[in-house]
Amino acid sequence: MNAASAMKQYKQVSVHCGIMDASPHRLVQMLMEGALEKIALAKGNISRNEIALKGSNIGKAISIIGGLQGSLNKDSGGKLAENLSELYDYMTRRLLIANTRSDAGVLDEISSLMIEIKTGWDAIPEALKN
Numbered sequence: 001m002n003a004a005s006a007m008k009q010y011k012q013v014s015v016h017c018g019i020m021d022a023s024p025h026r027l028v029q030m031l032m033e034g035a036l037e038k039i040a041l042a043k044g045n046i047s048r049n050e051i052a053l054k055g056s057n058i059g060k061a062i063s064i065i066g067g068l069q070g071s072l073n074k075d076s077g078g079k080l081a082e083n084l085s086e087l088y089d090y091m092t093r094r095l096l097i098a099n100t101r102s103d104a105g106v107l108d109e110i111s112s113l114m115i116e117i118k119t120g121w122d123a124i125p126e127a128l129k130n
């Protein structure tokens with residue numbers, strides 16, 4: 001096993017352990033971080049004209065956002081959950097456009113939206129985190 005392969009294996013185990021020990025609040029944070037990472041990678045793929053990798057990273061970002069959308073509890077979340085669901089839907093549609101047009105500006109837009117959502121999520125007081 002070479003060093004790169006060993007490092008990849010270590011990262012997978014580390015992420016798996018982090019997920020197993022994470023609170024629901026932290027899991028949502030991790031999903032948001034993952035979406036931001038995939039969007040940043042896709043932006044780099046666009047600049048290097050790596051079309052297949054761009055599509056893969058945007059696809060993963062869309063899947064993560066779908067997971068965030070699917071985790072919303074519209075019964076207890078009310079209007080806030082409904083608004084977030086609509087925003088996640090918008091973000092997904094825009095990511096599809098970014099993919100077809102290789103538009104880094106759209107990726108910046110979606111990244112900014114995700115950062116704004118994450119900033120609000122990160123600011124939730126400890127007493128309210130489950």
